[in-house]
Amino acid sequence: MNGWRARFSPAAVLPRATPRMLAWVRIVISAILLLSALWEDLPSIALLPPAQREPLGVLAVIEAATGGAFAWLCRTPAALAVLQNATCLALLAALVGWRARFSAAAGAVLYLLTTGLLREYSSFYHTGLVPMYALAVLAWSPCGEAWSVDRWRAQRAGRAVPPDDVPRVVDAWAVYAVWIVVAVSYVMAGVCKLRAGPGWCHPLNIQAILLVDALTPMQFSFDFTKLFLALPGWMFTLGSAGAVAGELGMGAVLVWPRARAWVPWLMVAMHVGIWLFQRVLFFDLILIQAIFLAPAAWFGRGSPASETAFASAVWPRPILALLVAFGVISVSRLEWYPISDMHMYSSVDTAGVIRYPQVFAQLASGQVVEGRPEKVIRAMDDARYRRLLRLAKKDAKNAVVVEFFTTCGRLHNARAATPAERIVAFEVVWRSWDFAHHPTDPERGKVSKRVRFAIPP
Numbered sequence: 001m002n003g004w005r006a007r008f009s010p011a012a013v014l015p016r017a018t019p020r021m022l023a024w025v026r027i028v029i030s031a032i033l034l035l036s037a038l039w040e041d042l043p044s045i046a047l048l049p050p051a052q053r054e055p056l057g058v059l060a061v062i063e064a065a066t067g068g069a070f071a072w073l074c075r076t077p078a079a080l081a082v083l084q085n086a087t088c089l090a091l092l093a094a095l096v097g098w099r100a101r102f103s104a105a106a107g108a109v110l111y112l113l114t115t116g117l118l119r120e121y122s123s124f125y126h127t128g129l130v131p132m133y134a135l136a137v138l139a140w141s142p143c144g145e146a147w148s149v150d151r152w153r154a155q156r157a158g159r160a161v162p163p164d165d166v167p168r169v170v171d172a173w174a175v176y177a178v179w180i181v182v183a184v185s186y187v188m189a190g191v192c193k194l195r196a197g198p199g200w201c202h203p204l205n206i207q208a209i210l211l212v213d214a215l216t217p218m219q220f221s222f223d224f225t226k227l228f229l230a231l232p233g234w235m236f237t238l239g240s241a242g243a244v245a246g247e248l249g250m251g252a253v254l255v256w257p258r259a260r261a262w263v264p265w266l267m268v269a270m271h272v273g274i275w276l277f278q279r280v281l282f283f284d285l286i287l288i289q290a291i292f293l294a295p296a297a298w299f300g301r302g303s304p305a306s307e308t309a310f311a312s313a314v315w316p317r318p319i320l321a322l323l324v325a326f327g328v329i330s331v332s333r334l335e336w337y338p339i340s341d342m343h344m345y346s347s348v349d350t351a352g353v354i355r356y357p358q359v360f361a362q363l364a365s366g367q368v369v370e371g372r373p374e375k376v377i378r379a380m381d382d383a384r385y386r387r388l389l390r391l392a393k394k395d396a397k398n399a400v401v402v403e404f405f406t407t408c409g410r411l412h413n414a415r416a417a418t419p420a421e422r423i424v425a426f427e428v429v430w431r432s433w434d435f436a437h438h439p440t441d442p443e444r445g446k447v448s449k450r451v452r453f454a455i456p457p
Contacts, residue, residue, distance in 0.1 A: 010313035013255050016167040017175040018300035019146035023097065023164075025134075025178050025291045026104070026143040030095035032131045032284045033111050037091060041378030042084040042114060043077035045121060047411065048377060049403040050075065052121050052388070057337025059116045074117065087114045094135065097148020105139035108132055112338055122384030124337055126344055131284050133181045133338075140318070141174030165300030169313050175291075176254075177319060182288055183250045184326045185342055186267065190247030191330055192343035199348040201240045203233030204436055208354050209345050211435060213278035215356045215444065217372075217383035220279040228277055229439045243270050253292055264289035352436025355448065357389040360427045361412075365420035371427075373408040376415070392428045396451045409455030426453045 015021065053074060055063055063070045073079050087110035093103035111132050119125060144150040146164035154161050162168070193200050200206075207229070214225050228236075246266040252259035268289050275281045328334075333341045359371035374380040385404065392401045405426045413422040433445025 008255060010169075010172075010315060011310045013176070013257070014169070014172040014310060014313065015175055015257070015260075016296045016300075016302055016306070016310070017172040018167050018296075019142070019162065019164040019171055020299035021294070021296055022141060022143050022171045022174050023145070023147040024294055024299065025175055026097065026100065026138055027095055027147065028288065028290050029131050029134045029138060029178070030091050030104070030107065032287050033107065033128065033135060034088060034091040034095060036128050036131075036284065037084065037087045037111060037114060040084065040114065040118065040381070042117070043080040044377050044379040045080055045117060046075050046077045047407060048074075048121055048379065049400050049407070051400045052404060053117075054120055056116060056120045056124060057339070059113070059120060059337065070117070070120075080117075083110070084114055087111055094138075097144040097150050100144025100148055100150050101139050101141070104135050104143060108136040108139060111135070116337060118379060118384070119337060121379065123387050124335065124340070125384075126340060126342065127282060128284055129338060129340060130182055130185045131288055133185070134178045134288070137177045137181055137322075138174070141177070142170060143174065166303055167296075167300060167306040167310070169309050172310070172313075173316060173319060177322060178291060179254060180319070180322055180326070182291070183253050184323070186247045186250035188326065188330045189342040189344060189346075190244050190250075192333075192341065192346040193244050193247075196346050196348050199350055200346070201237045201244070202348070202350045203236040204350045204352045205348050206236040206240045207435065208349050208352070210277050211354050211433075212356050213280055215354075215358075215431075216386065217357070217359055217389075218279040219281065219374075219382040220275075222276075222279070224277055225444075229435065239273075246270055260292045261295075264292040353432060353434045354445075355430060355432050356445075357386070357393070358429045358431065359389070360429065361409075361423045362425045362427065363420065364422045364424055368427075371423075373405070373426075376408050376411040389428055392451045393430055393449055402453060405453035406455060409453075413455065423455050425455055427451065428453075 050071070053070075055070075059070065073083070087107065090103050090107035090110050094100060094107045111128070115128055115132075145162060151161055151164070210228060211225065214223065246263070249259070249263050250267065253263055268286055271282045271286045329339060329341050333343065335341060335343070359373070360368050361371035362368050373385055374383060388401050388404055391398045395401075409423045409426060416422045428451045429447055430449040431443075431445035432448045433441065435441075435445075
């Protein structure tokens, strides 16, 4: 028992964090969310069919409390632009440390609203969730006491400021709380795959997961399908088992200081592999590893007084409450925006058959090209209209789907350089591919359904 107490005592697990180290965490998290917010085109939401929006999680509660305010917001491009700009300004203020705690809280709330509206028109995707949680945690910490406008203003006004290169227990707990948010999110994702059973690591299941994303419309167009279909099955089992072990192993960064130097690199490698093979880029989770990989020695020096303070540190109730909250979410499998148990890619299908959609556009010239609705409505970046493709498969006359493709066609035609480049019709083609028995099929499956959406002149 004494050995376990020593292993999990705050003095053993806490980083020797200075105000500079906490400021580094604030800068990394704020920069990730700012890049994400700048990338979006929120005003283009107003071009989408109103019926496409499905109230989601806490946003549904806010909408009910405000009497349907989001309905007006989502059809007013100027208001959407104000919301996006306010989000970017709040995140920029958090990044530079101007009223750091307030701007971190405002940035987290505004980012929740901004990306929540995008999710209401698409699905509950997970990109951006973890850094948003982290920024909300930082709002409760003294994250603006180094490398910040707040510190500069205090010094200029002649107010006393703490040394920013000496470790403090309060900074250590703040950094550790952010580490909990990141590490436990990975652990929950790994637990979801464990719940699926050993079948999740079956080569056919992993190949099916990779192929569906590699063939479904996505943000990126490169294709390594032939490459990984040529690999032996044991490599998929080994790779998937390694990915689960890596996700669960992220929990080690909370109790084993040495793990902080190499486990995050495994996660970087995993996410790069996901990007290359599935064309799904979790850029936020790649960049967020920087909060673990930057050694504490870069940010300051130790002192006997600080070591004495760390030796007497005890586990604070907010940290324990944070761990308990994540445990409850994982056990209850709660998925209610913005809360998620991170059950991404946790289904099992070893039949060796996949079904996937493709979108084509027929031009007035007679040429048939890949259809990319997101090029005319940027809010649908990364093919966030995939839910509509599933609706089209069930009901070819679905009013929301028809209006979506009609709107995309008219917007494209209004911008077409020549009449020959105008779109006459969109066509959604669903294919079924028995890749287990026909891995070299040049057609990559047989057409199981076609749905055509003519664009009126």
